[in-house]
Amino acid sequence: MAETPAIRAVDLVKRYGAAEAVRGVGFSVAPRETVGLLGPNGAGKTTTIRMLAGFLAPTAGSIEVGGESVGGAGPGARDMRRRIGYLPEGTPIRRDMTVRDYLSARARIYGLPRARRREMIDRAMERCGIAPRADTLIGRLSKGLKQRAGLAQAILHEPDILILDEPSSGIDPVQIVEVRNLIRELGQSHTIVFSSHVLPEAEQICDRVLVMGRGRILGERRRSDGSEARFVVEAGAPAARLIALLSPLAAGDIEASEADGLTVCRFVLGAETDTARVAETVVGAGIPLQRLTSERDDLEGAFLRLLGEDEAAARAS
Structure with missing residues (x-):
């Protein structure tokens, strides 16, 4: 019997007036698989990510978590959304709070049991390598450490699935490597979907990459050992x-x-x-x-070839 996908997008469409940002996107992600949405700016990656995370309602199509739809506003849908941890692009977090206070506020929003909050906060900080800065104001952290604090809030409620939008955007090369290593580590125990326009990031982290362009999935690549x-x-x-x-x-x-x-x-x-x-x-x-x-x-060749074919088709239409 086939394994139920951890998350499944079915013919997702998102329109803003006459503009169609996402056009019939569909894919499945297996439990503990790491899948990247790779494409240039304007490809529809962030819109897709926001729909998967439940922060944006699709114009058409559906999203399933563990085989059940996350549409609607009933208690079942809310319970399924709790299985998802979300890190938006740019990590919009409070600069005037310490890391611990910020995570405590998030714990209350998630409705975590009061008796376990401190334990869960400490565990999330430890896993994300931010525990030594627990009492530091977020505004005084480097961009890379802010990103770690954002990842800590995403895993705080112990979700099955992590949805990450451009997780290494705007941080320096050393911190990029550290964040990538952290995502790889989290991928051992979580299903991860993340967006990126950076080829090396997708190549190093993902089990599978979906190449996007003009709101559609143009093709996919699986991780290779480099020998093929x-x-x-x-x-x-x-x-x-x-x-x-x-x-x-x-x-x-x-x-x-x-x-x-x-x-x-x-x-x-x-x-x-x-x-x-x-x-x-x-x-x-x-x-x-x-x-x-x-x-x-390699991924670069496939990426450029798919985008080139898509641009040629757009010019011909």
């Missing part, structure tokens, strides 16, 4: 013929594009295949082989 490379075959034959010829040698689907009488195919080699066999197969079929190279199939 794709091969590029350029030859003088129709795409259908070349795909049929190369499919027995490939470990998965073959991407193909045709232009000026040539077809370019990209694919991962099967376990029993090498480049010599690919060349022999193409040439042996009487097809002129123009190019046979390998390219690292």
